[in-house]
Amino acid sequence: MPTSPELAAVWLTLKLAALSMAILMVLGGPLAWWLSRTSWRGKVVVEALIALPLVLPPTVLGFYLLLMLGPNGAIGGTLEALGLRHLAFSFTGLVIGSVFYSLPFAVQPLQSAFQAIGNRPLEAAATMRAGPVDRFFTVALPLARRGIITAASLSFAHTLGEFGVVLMIGGNIPGKTQTLSILIYDQTEAMQFGSAHMLSASLLGFSFLLLLGVYAMNRRFPVGLK
Amino acid sequence: MSLGVDIKANWPGFALNAAFTAPADRASALFGASGAGKSTILRAIAGLDKNITGRVEVGGEIWQDENIYCPPHKREIGYVFQDSALLPHLSVRGNLEYAQKRVAPASRRVKFGDAVDFLALGNLLMRFPDTLSGGEKQRAAIARALLTSPKLLLLDEPLSALDAGAKARILPLLQKLRREFAIPLIYVSHSIDEVARITSHMVLLANGAVLTTGPTAKILTALDQPLAHADDAGAVVDGMITAHDEKWRLSTVSFSGGRIFVPLVKLALNEPVRLRIRARDVSLALEHHGDTSILNILPVKVRKVQETGPSQSMVALDACGTALLARITHKSRDHLGLVPGKELFAQVKAVSLLV
Numbered sequence: 001m002p003t004s005p006e007l008a009a010v011w012l013t014l015k016l017a018a019l020s021m022a023i024l025m026v027l028g029g030p031l032a033w034w035l036s037r038t039s040w041r042g043k044v045v046v047e048a049l050i051a052l053p054l055v056l057p058p059t060v061l062g063f064y065l066l067l068m069l070g071p072n073g074a075i076g077g078t079l080e081a082l083g084l085r086h087l088a089f090s091f092t093g094l095v096i097g098s099v100f101y102s103l104p105f106a107v108q109p110l111q112s113a114f115q116a117i118g119n120r121p122l123e124a125a126a127t128m129r130a131g132p133v134d135r136f137f138t139v140a141l142p143l144a145r146r147g148i149i150t151a152a153s154l155s156f157a158h159t160l161g162e163f164g165v166v167l168m169i170g171g172n173i174p175g176k177t178q179t180l181s182i183l184i185y186d187q188t189e190a191m192q193f194g195s196a197h198m199l200s201a202s203l204l205g206f207s208f209l210l211l212l213g214v215y216a217m218n219r220r221f222p223v224g225l226k
Numbered sequence: 227m228s229l230g231v232d233i234k235a236n237w238p239g240f241a242l243n244a245a246f247t248a249p250a251d252r253a254s255a256l257f258g259a260s261g262a263g264k265s266t267i268l269r270a271i272a273g274l275d276k277n278i279t280g281r282v283e284v285g286g287e288i289w290q291d292e293n294i295y296c297p298p299h300k301r302e303i304g305y306v307f308q309d310s311a312l313l314p315h316l317s318v319r320g321n322l323e324y325a326q327k328r329v330a331p332a333s334r335r336v337k338f339g340d341a342v343d344f345l346a347l348g349n350l351l352m353r354f355p356d357t358l359s360g361g362e363k364q365r366a367a368i369a370r371a372l373l374t375s376p377k378l379l380l381l382d383e384p385l386s387a388l389d390a391g392a393k394a395r396i397l398p399l400l401q402k403l404r405r406e407f408a409i410p411l412i413y414v415s416h417s418i419d420e421v422a423r424i425t426s427h428m429v430l431l432a433n434g435a436v437l438t439t440g441p442t443a444k445i446l447t448a449l450d451q452p453l454a455h456a457d458d459a460g461a462v463v464d465g466m467i468t469a470h471d472e473k474w475r476l477s478t479v480s481f482s483g484g485r486i487f488v489p490l491v492k493l494a495l496n497e498p499v500r501l502r503i504r505a506r507d508v509s510l511a512l513e514h515h516g517d518t519s520i521l522n523i524l525p526v527k528v529r530k531v532q533e534t535g536p537s538q539s540m541v542a543l544d545a546c547g548t549a550l551l552a553r554i555t556h557k558s559r560d561h562l563g564l565v566p567g568k569e570l571f572a573q574v575k576a577v578s579l580l581v
Contacts, residue, residue: 123305126297127272128374129300129325130324130328138324
């Protein structure tokens with residue numbers, strides 16, 4: 001049976017993934033919407049920046065975030081100056097890292113879903129007196145639901161499996177910043193293969209089920225909805 | 227109430243520079259070949275293209291000029307797209323309600339039930355757009371546009387994507403629509419038949435510019451305009467039903483130029499009707515022959531004669547204020563000695579009653 005460090009890690013990981021996903025959907029939604037509608041030339045720069053975590057070693061991302069969030073960094077230092085605590089090795093730091101790390105997994109499916117809607121339904125809504133915000137909520141979001149489900153699931157699943165960024169920013173503090181993937185690493189290092197195996201298998205099974213759900217859902221809302 | 231448009235657009239391979247005014251209290255057509263700029267103008271009236279500069283004014287209200295750009299959702303229009311553009315995630319009812327909900331209750335002039343009945347959507351309300359035929363979609367789209375209680379209803383070739391059967395079903399509805407709901411409309415089309423049925427005013431466009439504007443009946447028969455030389459060129463005649471003859475199963479339509487018999491129709495006396503008389507169905511005679519099978523013979527005066535093909539001429543006729551066209555051969559023209567001012571008789575072989 002998993003003892004308390006395991007349970008703590010599972011809880012922490014789920015909390016981290018859920019919170020990151022929520023933040024990503026709230027921030028990534030409008031960002032993806034803007035990217036899908038704008039004809040601004042600088043858009044490619046934004047797109048490239050968002051895609052960076054796909055190719056960058058997580059340790060690089062983690063390294064810079066650690067510098068920024070730490071006591072001498074731009075953000076951490078400011079917080080310290082305000083009498084608050086810096087964010088290195090904290091859960092908040094982990095959430096910030098995860099949001100950056102999973103950003104492309106949220107923004108890219110959303111952006112392509114918004115683009116697939118095309119102009120026509122939005123124009124039709126505009127001729128029915130629907131303003132821009134109204135159109136976003138009553139036309140764009142419902143028509144992009146397939147992309148929204150994909151974005152939410154992928155960003156959740158991707159955060160579950162995150163390792164490098166967490167290790168760099170979070171350290172390895174049980175109950176505070178020790179996520180599942182790090183605990184598995186620890187246990188393997190300590191030759192506790194049984195426990196590592198059980199956690200790994202659970203993560204494998206859960207991730208598979210999650211993705212299975214996504215793909216099954218996508219079959220039910222076929223492309224015809226665009 | 228009138229519509230004033232003076233707009234410019236410049237895109238690679240297409241320039242538009244169109245200025246016209248049209249009465250916005252009846253049905254007007256934007257007519258022209260594809261690429262003439264009709265849809266672009268309609269989109270400018272709706273405010274759907276921000277790249278179009280210029281001025282759009284409806285009934286004294288400025289929707290766009292150098293300083294003002296009223297966004298589309300603040301313009302009191304209804305818009306019927308060529309491809310219907312129903313919102314795919316909503317049922318037919320959902321689509322209609324989407325339109326109606328966004329109009330303040332006090333400004334709702336079209337009742338939900340009236341729009342549904344008029345377009346016969348009663349059995350389709352629960353259906354989703356991807357299960358509808360082209361004609362059903364377009365009927366729903368028209369009802370949806372009506373439910374925005376618009377000041378101006380804009381229709382962008384609403385029938386062009388439909389098969390003949392669906393067209394024949396919707397065309398009479400469009401014809402009745404303006405009278406039924408008292409909503410002025412702008413109708414974009416490249417079909418003479420549709421424009422002749424639906425509109426009373428037209429703006430003729432070619433290559434992004436306005437050729438002419440005026441009453442539909444006049445432009446369809448103006449020999450200096452291309453429509454009077456089209457294959458199915460012809461006149462439209464507004465009249466009213468004045469008699470029914472049960473014995474011979476004929477109805478009489480009276481207009482300024484006389485009377486015309488049509489096959490018996492179930493319409494009340496004094497009901498206004500529109501006739502279309504094609505140029506190829508009109509022949510000319512110097513004398514009023516009693517011994518002919520042709521029933522409809524009208525005294526007319528030649529307005530103008532113009533060659534329209536290697537062997538054929540188009541004759542513009544005046545039947546006491548109503549314009550008619552006749553297509554005859556050069557040979558007959560010279561044989562009859564047709565010159566402007568000459569009085570003779572037009573024999574009308576066929577008439578379509580546009581009800």
